[in-house]
Amino acid sequence: MFEFKLTIDGRDEPVEVVATSRDVLMWEKTTKGASLAKLERDLRIGDMYALAWQAARRHGHFTGDLEAFQTTVDLEFEDSGGAEDPTPPAR
Numbered sequence: 001m002f003e004f005k006l007t008i009d010g011r012d013e014p015v016e017v018v019a020t021s022r023d024v025l026m027w028e029k030t031t032k033g034a035s036l037a038k039l040e041r042d043l044r045i046g047d048m049y050a051l052a053w054q055a056a057r058r059h060g061h062f063t064g065d066l067e068a069f070q071t072t073v074d075l076e077f078e079d080s081g082g083a084e085d086p087t088p089p090a091r
Contacts, residue, residue, distance in 0.1 A: 004052040005076040006061065015061045023054035048077055 002019040027050050028034045039047055053069040056062035062069055 002048070002051055002055075003078055004048075004055060006052060006056060007074040007076075008062070009072040015056070017052065017055040017059050017061060019051040019055040023051055023058060026054050027051050045075075049073075049075060052077065 001021060001024060004017050004019065006015045006017065008015065024036055024039075027047070028036070031047070031050060034047070049070050050066060052073070052075055053062065053066050056069065056073075062073070064072075
């Protein structure tokens, strides 16, 4: 669903993880008012960090809490599975 490249302080090489539906589910369950639909409409960096943290923990790349993740990880991401915009291009 979402691909992340994580540059973690103290590590030489970046790590790539993919947040899947399980990570989105955990993010929705632990974030008040969160939903995938809202995320797609109003993308916020804090939400992306929370999703990347869920995925990094699940993959065994990070063991700290979300606050530690936010202060020690640089994040690059792209949405790899969202719906395409149905609006035709302007002429």
